[in-house]
Amino acid sequence: MTDATKTALNFALLTVSDTRTLAQDTSGNYLSEALSSSGHTLTERALLKDDTYAIRAQVSQWIAINHIQVILITGGTGFYDRDNTVGAVSVLFDKVIPGFGEVFRALSLEDIGMATLQSCATGGMANRTAIFCLPGSTGACRLAWEQILETQLDSRTKPCNFVAHLTR
Numbered sequence: 001m002t003d004a005t006k007t008a009l010n011f012a013l014l015t016v017s018d019t020r021t022l023a024q025d026t027s028g029n030y031l032s033e034a035l036s037s038s039g040h041t042l043t044e045r046a047l048l049k050d051d052t053y054a055i056r057a058q059v060s061q062w063i064a065i066n067h068i069q070v071i072l073i074t075g076g077t078g079f080y081d082r083d084n085t086v087g088a089v090s091v092l093f094d095k096v097i098p099g100f101g102e103v104f105r106a107l108s109l110e111d112i113g114m115a116t117l118q119s120c121a122t123g124g125m126a127n128r129t130a131i132f133c134l135p136g137s138t139g140a141c142r143l144a145w146e147q148i149l150e151t152q153l154d155s156r157t158k159p160c161n162f163v164a165h166l167t168r
Helices: 026-037 052-063 085-090 098-118 138-152
Strands: 010-016 041-048 070-074 122-126 129-134
Touching: 010 026, 010 052, 026 041, 026 070, 026 138, 041 052, 052 070, 052 085, 052 129, 085 122, 085 129, 098 122, 098 138, 129 138
Parallel strands: 010 041, 010 070, 070 129
Antiparallel strands: 122 129
C-alpha cells in the first residue's frame, strides 16, 4: 500500500438469522466496528429471518441507493435447507466475483478443515455495488474482513482493488 489518501466507502450490513437479535449479533457488531475502524461508514443495518424474498427485497432496495457502495451479509450461507442467503442474492448479481468464495474457503480450510466445503460464501456486483455473503460465525466474518475485504476495499491497495468499480 502507498501513502495515498484512502477513499471511504458507504456500507449496508444485513444479518440473516432465525434466532439472533441485533443485541446478540456478534458477527454484525464485529463487522460494524471493523469497517468503521477502517475509515468506512455504516449507513444502513438490518436483521432479517432467513427468508428468500425478504432478503432479496432488502438487498434490492440497498442496491438501488446510489450512496451505498458495499453490502455485507452475514448468515444463511451454509448447506442446510434453511440457508437461503446465496440463492436470494446471487440472482441480483450483474457479475459474480468467483475469487472471493474461492479465497475465503482456502483460508477457512486452515481454521475449520474440510467443513469449509459446506460454506457457500460468495460475492458479486450489482449496479456498481459490491455484495459479499459471509457465514454467520464471528470467526468467519473476522477471517473474511481481515484477510480479504479490508485490503480489497482499500483504494490504496495495489495492483488492484474494488474501489474503482464502486465509485459513481
